[in-house]
Amino acid sequence: MIIERIVGNIAYADVDNRHVERVYLRSDDLVKRVQRVTTDYGNEIGIRLTERKNLTDGDILYLDDRNTIVVHVMADDLLVIRPVNMTQMGDIAHQLGNRHLPAQFEGDEMLVQYDYLVEELLKQLDIPYERTERKVKQAFRHIGHQHG
Known part of the structure; x- marks a missing residue:
């Protein structure tokens, strides 16, 4: 799966009835528009953002009726x-x-x-x-x- 845009942010979205996977990133990875990451469930995804926007904690990379993938920034x-x-x-x-x-x-x-x-x-x-x-x-x- 290749992610090309940020869907939203978990602070403003209703994801209560969805399976949530997290992508753990260091703060310096937030500025990378192209990177390969693995979710906490072992699913590998590629990020290739088309917008010139940095990732932030809570950004939703994927969202459907059952699943969501969210950025989690490490301390x-x-x-x-x-x-x-x-x-x-x-x-x-x-x-x-x-x-x-x-x-x-x-x-x-x-x-x-x-x-x-x-x-x-x-x-x-x-x-x-x-x-x-x-x-x-x-x-x-x-x-x-x-x-x-």
């Missing part, structure tokens, strides 16, 4: 950074920007994928943080940039 090893003031936020944002590290924001928290060097930096700058496993809503995207 990432993250540093959850909680600056207590604008100076700390500016310091860490500047440092992470210099390293071209992608970050995401949820409320007052900055999320970055775990890196021991970043953890050491946070300790040096005395910025509150926590290392945790957490699902992210979207893939961490590296932004291409060259210094001129």
Whole structure:
């Protein structure tokens, strides 16, 4: 089976009376438009998205009267950074920007994928943080940039 489009998202769809199979993906796989995956029931499927849209947790890849296949994003090893003031936020944002590290924001928290060097930096700058496993809503995207 080749999946070419996202049918919807399980958060907004009624799939109560259907058999649900899950495709477990790492967050960095969400940006891949072409990939081969296996469901939790051992069924192999190909994904070849025709739209330029990234996958997200809960996306429905297949839906019929009896079955559905849903994307399940696995938790990432993250540093959850909680600056207590604008100076700390500016310091860490500047440092992470210099390293071209992608970050995401949820409320007052900055999320970055775990890196021991970043953890050491946070300790040096005395910025509150926590290392945790957490699902992210979207893939961490590296932004291409060259210094001129």
